[in-house]
Amino acid sequence: MSSLPSPPRNGLSLDGYAVALALILALLVRLNLLPPIKW
Amino acid sequence: MATTALAPARPETMVRRTTALVPGLLLLAAVGYAGKFIEQSIAAYTKAHHTTFPNIEYVLWAIVIGLVIANTFGVPRVFQAGVATYEFWLKAGIVLLGSRFLLGDVLHLGGISLLLVAIAITLSLTFMHLLGRAFKLNPKLTSLLAVGSSICGVSAIIAAKPAIDADDEDASYAIAAILALGAISLFTFPLIGHSLHLSDKAYGLWAGLAVDNTAEATAAGALYSDAAGKVAVLAKTTRNALIGFIVLGYALYWSSRGQAHVVGNKAAFLWSKFPKFVLGFLLISLLATLGFFAKPQLASLANLSRWAFLLTFAGVGLRTSLRELVKQGWRPFAVGAIGELFIALLTLGLVYGADLSLRL
Numbered sequence: 001m002s003s004l005p006s007p008p009r010n011g012l013s014l015d016g017y018a019v020a021l022a023l024i025l026a027l028l029v030r031l032n033l034l035p036p037i038k039w
Numbered sequence: 040m041a042t043t044a045l046a047p048a049r050p051e052t053m054v055r056r057t058t059a060l061v062p063g064l065l066l067l068a069a070v071g072y073a074g075k076f077i078e079q080s081i082a083a084y085t086k087a088h089h090t091t092f093p094n095i096e097y098v099l100w101a102i103v104i105g106l107v108i109a110n111t112f113g114v115p116r117v118f119q120a121g122v123a124t125y126e127f128w129l130k131a132g133i134v135l136l137g138s139r140f141l142l143g144d145v146l147h148l149g150g151i152s153l154l155l156v157a158i159a160i161t162l163s164l165t166f167m168h169l170l171g172r173a174f175k176l177n178p179k180l181t182s183l184l185a186v187g188s189s190i191c192g193v194s195a196i197i198a199a200k201p202a203i204d205a206d207d208e209d210a211s212y213a214i215a216a217i218l219a220l221g222a223i224s225l226f227t228f229p230l231i232g233h234s235l236h237l238s239d240k241a242y243g244l245w246a247g248l249a250v251d252n253t254a255e256a257t258a259a260g261a262l263y264s265d266a267a268g269k270v271a272v273l274a275k276t277t278r279n280a281l282i283g284f285i286v287l288g289y290a291l292y293w294s295s296r297g298q299a300h301v302v303g304n305k306a307a308f309l310w311s312k313f314p315k316f317v318l319g320f321l322l323i324s325l326l327a328t329l330g331f332f333a334k335p336q337l338a339s340l341a342n343l344s345r346w347a348f349l350l351t352f353a354g355v356g357l358r359t360s361l362r363e364l365v366k367q368g369w370r371p372f373a374v375g376a377i378g379e380l381f382i383a384l385l386t387l388g389l390v391y392g393a394d395l396s397l398r399l
Contacts, residue, residue, distance in 0.1 A: 018130035019319030025135065026323060029339045030332055037339040037346070 056120075063121015067128075070108070070353035074101030098261045098352050102225060105356020114357055125354020129254050130316040132347030136272055137323030138332060138340040145324050148244070148270060152277040155248055155389045160285065162385055163189040167378045174374050179205040181374070182289055183213035188378050193217060193252055195282050202290035202308075204299040215363050216375035221255035222359050224379070229262045231387075241394045243267035247274025248386040251379075254355045257348060276317055283312035 028034045074097040085092045108114065114122055137145075164185050171181025183205055187196045193214050200210045228250065232242040243260050246267065250256035253275050260271025287308055293299035302308050327337060 013315065014127055015130055015315035015319075018127050019134055019316055022131045022134035022319055022323065025131075025343055026138070026326070026332075026340060029336050029343070032336075034339065036335060037342040039342040039345050 060121040063118040066118045067350045067353045070104050071101045071349035098258050101352040102356040105353050109357050110361050122357050125351045128347040128350040132344045134319035135344035137320040138327045140324045142324050142328040149277045152274040156278050160189045163382045170374050180209040187217040199286045202286050203293040216372050217251050220379045221252045224250045228259045239264050239266035241390050243270025244274050245390045247271040249383045279314045280317050283309040
């Protein structure tokens with residue numbers, strides 16, 4: 001392990017971006033703006 | 040899980056950074072999809088030829104393919120930034136998974152998890168410190184190993200490192216040991232679960248309480264069954280929510296000994312260490328409970344979560360370097376391994392007890 005990830009200083013954290021993406025996707029699904037997602 | 044910050048950047052820098060992620064993202068998708076393709080191909084072949092073959096989930100295929108690539112050819116530099124996004128997909132996947140839980144279930148299972156986590160953490164922290172002393176490890180390395188194995192693997196170590204002013208080398212050792220043990224648990228936990236005939240809920244709770252890193256806990260749960268994977272994520276998320284309290288405890292301990300800086304505002308400290316994706320998970324679960332989504336929409340959200348986890352599992356294999364594990368030396372690994380075994384047995388006993396008395 002050569003380098004360690006640095007803790008948040010300024011700007012949005014990884015968690016913030018992940019939550020934002022998930023909420024945007026949930027909204028798009030709710031508004032039927034995305035086709036049904038298959039697995 | 041590591042916590043990284045994305046500082047505001049100029050548009051051209053943002054475009055360059057985003058472009059740099061593309062090769063690694065494509066590699067994650069290729070490895071994950073290869074795992075899914077192999078699982079489906081084997082299932083189709085056995086069905087067509089009326090033969091039986093044990094069902095090996097795409098999770099394991101994706102991890103194994105990633106492990107083979109990482110430890111034979113290695114992951115070239117051009118792919119590394121994109122591969123590192125696997126934690127981002129893990130967190131987004133967990134938030135979307137909230138749609139598959141009614142808030143009542145979250146509170147019920149989360150409450151049981153919280154109780155078991157509190158017992159397990161207290162006992163495992165004590166045990167790890169005794170073990171560290173017996174193996175004559177540096178006390179701060181022992182603290183990092185204790186935090187990593189009792190709470191949340193890598194992210195807990197990264198959160199604790201600056202708080203207790205530990206060395207980079209100690210943190211690297213602790214992370215390598217936790218990752219190695221996480222990889223081992225992927226192969227051993229499902230076997231033990233099946234041999235003990237654990238229910239999906241009991242197994243999921245056990246995996247969520249005992250496997251350190253969130254990605255590995257999610258994978259270990261999913262390797263058993265879909266339902267077990269769901270419960271493992273919930274139990275692990277409950278554990279993650281406690282990171283701040285444990286790290287604060289350690290920071291206060293080391294600063295009282297004059298070996299770490301003093302913690303000023305404790306509420307701000309707790310908030311800074313709190314994993315924010317837990318709030319996203321709860322919000323989506325609340326929306327699902329309130330009937331905000333129709334049934335087909337819930338199915339779409341669950342599938343989006345699966346796709347996000349597929350990228351995560353590919354990343355778990357691709358970032359596990361056996362060379363790094365050999366380099367770390369045997370003592371931190373031995374302390375981690377004995378501690379993990381203790382925690383696995385302890386949590387298994389707790390889950391058994393909870394299953395009998397609280398009816399999971």
